[in-house]
Amino acid sequence: MVNYIWVAMTIIGIVFALINGNMEAVNKAVFDGAKEAVTLCIGLISVLVFWLGMMRIAEESGLLKKLTKLFRPLIKTLFPDVPSSHPAMGYILSNMISNMFGLGNAATPLGIKAMEELKKLNGGKNEASRSMITFLAINTASITIIPTTVIAIRINYHSASPTEIVVPTIIATILSAIGAVLIDRYFYYRRSRKG
């Protein structure tokens, strides 16, 4: 599916440029897009190194396990396929907590680490497992408590009440996370019925 979407975006773009006669913009887009991707990854190196280093200490000291124990009931319902003492649980939880506090750049390394552990659980196959899809669904719904960037933009434009959107955002984010989990469950049961 990703293959098709990827090819479709590129081809449709090229065809459009042919019709509109703005091939120059497409040429520029190829290099700009590639450059942006590499810049993003280079920017990620510092964060990845720092937080994965920190998390290694947290893992070896047993801190991650303690965290998992605290939230076991919730996480067990969301990820029934993951054994409750597995390190994946610790990473999933720390990723969710970082996301909640709007620490996007700490959340990414933890999320990648969680995926890695989930892949191990799935026997190292290059196929997305049930838990991986659930984890992604929760991540794309992005549970936030304090949307700092948005508040900053609102202050910039002299909002009479920059923080008034915090409560609606929390409600929206929780409901959409619940929606994401339900959709994920629906697709899971559809898959498993097909066998």
Added chain:
Amino acid sequence: MTAIFIIAEVEKDDEVMAFLSYISLTFIPLLIGFILLYGTYKRVPTYESFVEGGKEGIKIAVSIIPFLVGMLVAISIFRASGALDALMNWLRPFMMTFGVPAEIVPLLIIRPISGTAALGMTSDLIGVYGPDSFIGRLASVLQGSTDTTFYVLTVYFGAVGIKKMGDALKVGLLADVVGIIVSIVIVAFIFGTT
């Protein structure tokens, strides 16, 4: 009277904001301190563990480069060629029949595809329509309550070498649709549609 009231309001918000930014400023240093102290207490070789974990970070960052390059090039071709604008114009009437304001449609389409573009658009909408308008509030809530699905998918699956994504993309995009609907309903319900 009104002026005093407004000043008091603004001050209250400044305090809230100061408190919020204080929390997010303090949270990371405290967390770092706590991890280090707890590690020392448990006799973990902290520095060596940190380095070992960090090495992994480099490997991961380098391994996602091709995934992101592929995805971002496709996305920027799609945008630069005008295809994205065409898609928006095509989807606009359809979405408007569901009560989605026309001004917000481009943001809805760009949100799952490109994080930076979405942030720019949110900022633009808030600037043009005012932060305390229906459009401004809706853009704020949407920006805060959804994420760049394509980016999350590319980075997370790319980093660990997942090739068959299964239903992940469908689930992620449908979750975005739910987020959008929920945001519109909640903003309209709490603040009204003006």
